[in-house]
Amino acid sequence: MLIIDRFAYTNKFSNLNPCLKVIISLLLILLSIVNSNIYVLCFMIAGNILTTIFGAGIPKKSYIKMIAAPAVYLIISIFAIIFTFGFSDIVHSENFVYLKQFRFLKFYIGLAEGSVKNGLTLGLKSLSGIASMYFLILTTPCSQQIKVMKKAKLPVVFIELYVLTYRFIAIFFEEAILIHTAQKMRFGYSNYKNSMNSLAVLIKVLFVRIMKRYKDMQSILEIKHFDGNFYTD
Incomplete structure (x- = not known):
């Protein structure tokens, strides 16, 4: 989390x-x-x-x-x-x-x-x-924020974009932390040269991992018959 x-x-x-x-x-x-x-x-x-x-x-x-x-x-x-x-x-x-x-x-x-x-x-x-x-x-x-936005009668498209953006920020940091931790355990940041190489690899791998997570999430939403609404109690 x-x-x-x-x-x-x-x-x-x-x-x-x-x-x-x-x-x-x-x-x-x-x-x-x-x-x-x-x-x-x-x-x-x-x-x-x-x-x-x-x-x-x-x-x-x-x-x-x-x-x-x-x-x-x-x-x-x-x-x-x-x-x-x-x-x-x-x-x-x-x-x-x-x-x-x-x-x-x-x-x-x-x-x-x-x-x-x-x-x-x-x-x-x-x-x-x-x-x-x-x-x-x-x-x-975030769930409480969605409730407030629905009470305020904000457009469904805005709420959907807000939730997806919030989710992808979380995915971005989660993947970046995992990759950075793995690189540190392998002494990827022991000196300046290694740090630059590790940073380049991190950016490349991070882009690939995020795109994969996006496709996975898209497939999950389709399986659950997502209709564009995020339901909250």
Whole structure:
């Protein structure tokens, strides 16, 4: 079972009204998008994280690992927004804070006025939305999410795509972990050269295994006379 599924079924909020959890999460995501107050965003992020860890009982180490991956991409994106750089003979412009210009190739780097605040606000908005989404997926099993979507009268095609996408994400991680573990047991990542070779093999084998799992699932659905609806109690 995928670790997210395990947390979703075993957390302290798993038996709460799923409609309430979905509404709260969507409202928090919407508030993250429309709100630009740094202090409010920080409060929302802290509230989401504390509620998920201490309220729902999600292990701290696992949660930190899950949120660290998108946080790294956010930091890289914010860096590109905050700093302005390029090539020019003269670096002089209004609302531009000059930091450094290198004589070689006339390369310069600097800060535009308001770029730090804009970058920080955008990063906090994104992190707040991610924390709100994590609260939903870590406290609400997929079966409960389907019930809420059916109550909301969402199109059947959307629900089908959602479930199949969710399932294939689980298959992807399951196969990737199995292949990676097998490679590690054979010292496939003992050095840089072996790591690159093992990574290439992992990608190739992963693609083949996922396509096979897809065909197997398709055959199973046909045997069970799948009509496009995922039935839940």
